[in-house]
Amino acid sequence: MxxxxxxxxxxxxxxxxxxxxxxxxxxxxxxxxxxxxxxxxxxxxxxxxxxxxxxxxxxxxxxxxxxxxxxxxxxxxxxxxxxxxxxxxxxxxxxxxxxxxxxxxxxxxxxxxxxxxxxxxxxxxxxxxxxxxxxxxxxxSPTEADAIRRITADAIRSHQRTRGSVPNGWRRWADEVLEPTVDWRQVLAGNVRQAVAWAGGAVDYTYRRPSRRSASQATVVLPSLRRPVPCVTIVVDTSGSMSDDDLAEAMAEVAGVLRDIGIRGNRVTVLSCDAAVHVVQHVSRAEELEFSGGGGTDMREGITAALAQPQRPDVIVVLTDGFTPWPDEPVGTRVIAGLIGGDPPPPPSWIESVRVND
Structure with missing residues (x-):
């Protein structure tokens, strides 16, 4: 106009x-x-x-x-x-x-x-x-705009297949529109937040703090409702096949999510595990982590050790390259696998998984 x-x-x-x-x-x-x-x-x-x-x-x-x-x-x-x-x-x-x-x-x-x-x-x-x-x-409208982008991207891809003369930038744009890549940090953070919120929603009754309505009852003490702070255990694969840089970035991401939602201190436990569990730590910052290991890989040992803690975790996050045995069946606690490396094999279907890559 x-x-x-x-x-x-x-x-x-x-x-x-x-x-x-x-x-x-x-x-x-x-x-x-x-x-x-x-x-x-x-x-x-x-x-x-x-x-x-x-x-x-x-x-x-x-x-x-x-x-x-x-x-x-x-x-x-x-x-x-x-x-x-x-x-x-x-x-x-x-x-x-x-x-x-x-x-x-x-x-x-x-x-x-x-x-x-x-x-x-x-x-x-x-x-x-x-x-x-x-x-x-x-x-x-925004919906119409998205449809126009997809139609255009599909036309660019079709032209590329038939004539092979599309500039690299347009080809890359079309691929992103039709097959968008999602930042693993957002996916991992979203899964951890969702799991923690789900665990924190397990509201229960307690007599440690009686209900305020007890004051109106002469002979009855009523319990109050409590929303427990979830416990999270992070199992870190420290076998020889793991990249230190990828592992450190993924660990920092998980620690940052937990810190942002108020879970820290003795509510977060980190297990170093290769073919066996070596170090158990309570941490409040990613910088406090000390990893041991370097041998084979068996995340079944790490998950078993996590479940055997005095305070059973509500969520277990496993950071691994995926080349490991897994438990044969669900363990009764939500498990999230952060899969690190170029081509990690998938875990069992009952384990939520996020590909951690660049």
């Missing part, structure tokens, strides 16, 4: 495109088509959604965010043979390599450079030319 205040061409988060008539008159048709595809690419790659997930101090620097996003797009458009204005931004403008995501380009973009404004559909926020959600123009 035409706008006298938009500098050149811009999009908003509702997939509406604003165009300055003077810019259109002064731009060759082939370059104008390239700019239009550039703006649509911002929407297809969900740049405004990704920008809003940046750290707060970076979200406000819209010029740098816009330039980093232009770098992510324009190398693919040029590789695809599209014409762009002579002053278009690309990774080489800043001495950077092609093929990266804008989040990777952003740290190397200089502060406050001159920049075209591609709109709120690029870096978030609101621009003065935006019509808003109640504007007269047709808009695209």
């Amino acid at each position: 035409p706008s006298e205040i938009v500098p050149t061409m811009a999009v908003d988060r509702l997939w509406r495109c604003y165009v300055n008539a003077g810019f259109v008159d002064g731009t060759p048709v082939n370059e104008l088509a390239g700019v239009w595809i550039h703006e649509v690419s911002h929407l297809l790659r969900d740049h405004h959604g990704r920008a809003e997930r940046l750290p707060a101090q970076l979200q406000g620097d819209r010029a740098r965010v816009n330039l980093a996003q232009d770098c992510e797009i324009n190398d693919d458009l040029v590789a695809d043979g599209l014409a762009l204005p002579r002053d278009h931004i690309r990774p080489a403008t800043f001495g950077l390599p092609n093929g990266l995501l804008f989040e990777q380009y952003l740290p190397d973009i200089p502060a406050q450079p001159p920049c075209p404004r591609c709109g709120s559909g690029v870096y978030g926020g609101v621009e003065p030319w935006d019509l808003g959600p109640d504007g007269a123009a047709t808009s695209v």
Whole structure:
């Protein structure tokens, strides 16, 4: 839609495109088509959604965010043979390599450079030319936007299969849309939180603190309800096949989740185990961990030792490369396996598993 205040061409988060008539008159048709595809690419790659997930101090620097996003797009458009204005931004403008995501380009973009404004559909926020959600123009809902992304990604993949001439950035984007990868940290944290919440929901009665309603009963002492703080045991595979770096990262992630939800001290026990259990520790920080082992692998020993503790755990987290025997049947306690390494074999179906990788 035409706008006298938009500098050149811009999009908003509702997939509406604003165009300055003077810019259109002064731009060759082939370059104008390239700019239009550039703006649509911002929407297809969900740049405004990704920008809003940046750290707060970076979200406000819209010029740098816009330039980093232009770098992510324009190398693919040029590789695809599209014409762009002579002053278009690309990774080489800043001495950077092609093929990266804008989040990777952003740290190397200089502060406050001159920049075209591609709109709120690029870096978030609101621009003065935006019509808003109640504007007269047709808009695209988030559900429709996701459908458009999937249809486009499927078309790119089909073109790649038949002609094999899709730029690497577009191919990578299409693969991510159709087969999204999930950060293992989020999955592992979500599973641990869910298991702890489930265990913490086991409300029971106790006479240690009588119910307040007992005051109204002359001869009867009523119990009160209590919600126990769950106990968590982490079984760490310290056999020779484990990578120290992967193990340390996974351990820190689990410890961080437990700390955030208030479980620490004697409510967290860590067992070092290869073919046998070597060290039992109560820890409050990941830095306190000391691992022993280095021999074979048998996580059955670690799980058995966890269950035999004086305070039976409500949740057991096993960090292992997966090359281990497992108990033949459920053990009566929720077990989560963090599988570390390139190609770990799956545990039994009754054990929740998360692939820990880069």
